[in-house]
Amino acid sequence: MSIAPTPTVTLDNRFAREFPEMAVPWQADQARDPQLLVLNEALAADLGLDPAWLRTPEGVRLLVGDLVPDGATPVAQAYAGHQFGGFNPRLGDGRALLMGEFVDAEGRLRDLHLKGSGRTPFARGGADGLAVVGPMLREYVVSEAMQALGVPTTRSLAVVATGRPVRRETVLPGAVLARVASSHLRVGSFQYARATGDVDLLRRLAGSAIARHHPAAADAQHPHRALFEAVAAAQASLVGQWMLLGFIHGVMNTDNMTISGETIDYGPCAFMEAFDPATVYSSIDHGGRYAYGNQPLAAEWNLARFAEALLPLLADEQEQAVAIATESLGTFRREYNAAWLAGMRAKLGLPEGLDDEVATALLDELLPLLQAGHVDHTSFFRRLGTAAHGDAEPTRLLFLDLAGIDGWLERWRALGPDADTMNRVNPVYIPRNHLVEEALTAATDGDLDPLERLLDAVSRPYEERPGLERYAAPAPQDFGTYRTFCGT
Incomplete structure (x- = not known):
């Protein structure tokens, strides 16, 4: 591994220095042919990093851990944990590295962390410590969607293909995710x-x-x-x-x-x-x-x-x-x-001052109707804003029990719901599971266009835009039962 200063990134080794008992100095596996798949330029700018430099060969090497700035000490962090209820006193970063800490453009301390950078002393069993393109891009898409939705989240800075094939169920292209967080204390x-x-x-x-x-x-x-x-x-x-x-x-x-x-x-x-x-x-x-x-x-x-x-x-x-x-x-x-x-x-647009017992009674009646009708969660709450304006038909069409929802809508509308409030908190676009899978499959095969279109939709989740109707629609019937995997 070559070690050289970088023109735009200074990384401190604060965690390694303050908690040597919980930090194992380690090096990332060298990427054979690193190729930048996606870079979060807006995040890079917010962090005070130079997006143009991150796209250079040296910047990409930083993003996979091949280049370590002066003063940095990449470490695998030690931690324990209850996994599905069972305690393991020694888990730790089995396939990840804390590259170091830096101060962002607003003066806040941030971690730069890699996932899929290779096996560490904390790796379990036969784990290779590597990651593949699909799961790393999943984290990128979903974490950026969460950020746009206003949910506190770690952020994805970049995903880099390593040029190294990784065996899972089949042989898949390897990748490293560069992640930014307020810290990785758990x-x-x-x-x-x-x-x-x-x-x-x-x-x-x-x-x-x-x-x-x-x-x-x-x-x-x-x-x-x-x-x-x-x-x-x-x-x-x-x-x-x-x-x-x-x-x-x-x-x-x-x-x-x-x-x-x-x-x-x-x-x-x-x-x-x-x-x-x-x-x-x-x-x-x-x-x-x-x-x-x-x-x-x-x-x-x-x-x-x-x-x-x-x-x-x-x-x-x-x-x-x-x-x-x-x-x-x-x-x-x-x-x-x-x-x-x-x-x-807020999702129901209920007025301030309404007694909590009234709101709770509405919810106690609504949620069983949603469950019994297998109603799409996101579509219902977004369409409810239209019902607040007086057009309840798009909402009614989601339900099997029309009498039940009609009675509920009548009681809800009588409270004077605020459609503008509802549209500010009920998204049009989320990372729909079938669209995520479509984008990840295409990206694994080298086509990033579906990923970029999905990212564009979920980056402005509350703003309904023409031409993006498929990004607001539930999965088609033939999508089947959905299962996700860790990707380890």
């Missing part, structure tokens, strides 16, 4: 620190999380308790937004819950089409642990594991620490319920 990071028994490491990690993500906690009477409650509040808001949009993460393991409150790790993720709380798209979630309707409970369970990791910092006596953790954990459910109800009120 609940699993704290679980790892706790599992080592090193309370000083745990305390230092908490201090870093407070300084980087939740600085108000530093001034609280009990900073570590305040940290926990800030993370719980961020996750309540985040998961509430997922639920309002019909997003299903697919792998809500504790190593995939960030301390920052950003969505991370778009593996077997998808947006729900026909409304059903039991919807699962992940090929590995056989029991439905992370089904759409289970996501709030999964988040609460993960936060309980975070509280367990923090117990030595909450009080000297175990019993008192558990009491503090239990009380603080109770804030999540209250904040999630409030976030979800406020979001649903």
